[in-house]
Amino acid sequence: MIRLLFALSCGDKDNDSASTDDSEVTHDSEPEPFAPTWGDWLTVDGETTDDTCNFEDDDTGAPGGSTITLADAGEGAFTVTVQGDEGVQTFTCALSEMDFSCDTQTVLTIDASDLDPEWDAIITGTATPMGSFSDENTMSGQQVVETTCAGEDCEEVATTAGLTIPCGFTLNFTATYSGG
Numbered sequence: 001m002i003r004l005l006f007a008l009s010c011g012d013k014d015n016d017s018a019s020t021d022d023s024e025v026t027h028d029s030e031p032e033p034f035a036p037t038w039g040d041w042l043t044v045d046g047e048t049t050d051d052t053c054n055f056e057d058d059d060t061g062a063p064g065g066s067t068i069t070l071a072d073a074g075e076g077a078f079t080v081t082v083q084g085d086e087g088v089q090t091f092t093c094a095l096s097e098m099d100f101s102c103d104t105q106t107v108l109t110i111d112a113s114d115l116d117p118e119w120d121a122i123i124t125g126t127a128t129p130m131g132s133f134s135d136e137n138t139m140s141g142q143q144v145v146e147t148t149c150a151g152e153d154c155e156e157v158a159t160t161a162g163l164t165i166p167c168g169f170t171l172n173f174t175a176t177y178s179g180g
Helices: 002-009 154-161
Strands: 039-043 067-074 077-084 087-096 099-102 105-111 122-135 138-150 167-179
Touching (some): 087 105, 138 154
Antiparallel strands (some): 039 067, 039 167, 067 077, 077 087, 087 099, 099 122, 105 122, 122 138, 138 167
């Protein structure tokens, strides 16, 4: 608009009729921020790395073939709902350009006294997903999982289970939009 006013004021003063060429008018607008496609996505990989827990891939909940759902949460945020064997878990994620990072959620709690009434140990697993989108329909990332234990019998429980606690692993994934 300012450019148009400037062009009109600097035009030929002897000409009573001012004409403008619409092709010269520019509109400065912000580009639309990136947003992935909302709906159902299929995870297509689930490799586990950095495993200090001594888990095997089958024990890590590797999501290969699982469905996740992305939904707009407004203001550069979205939610990821994971529908896996252990139930439904929803993460809130921040989007910065095409990168995302999600809040840490407790995804596992085991009271060892349910296995043996003599044990005083609570094992907790947390997960923190992060990654990036390569386009609106493709993402890749990792979910960093940390396992801790609280109680007097943590060492005994870990030894019995063949685990080292505290420990962690990284679950790498890719996912593509599948509709919905």
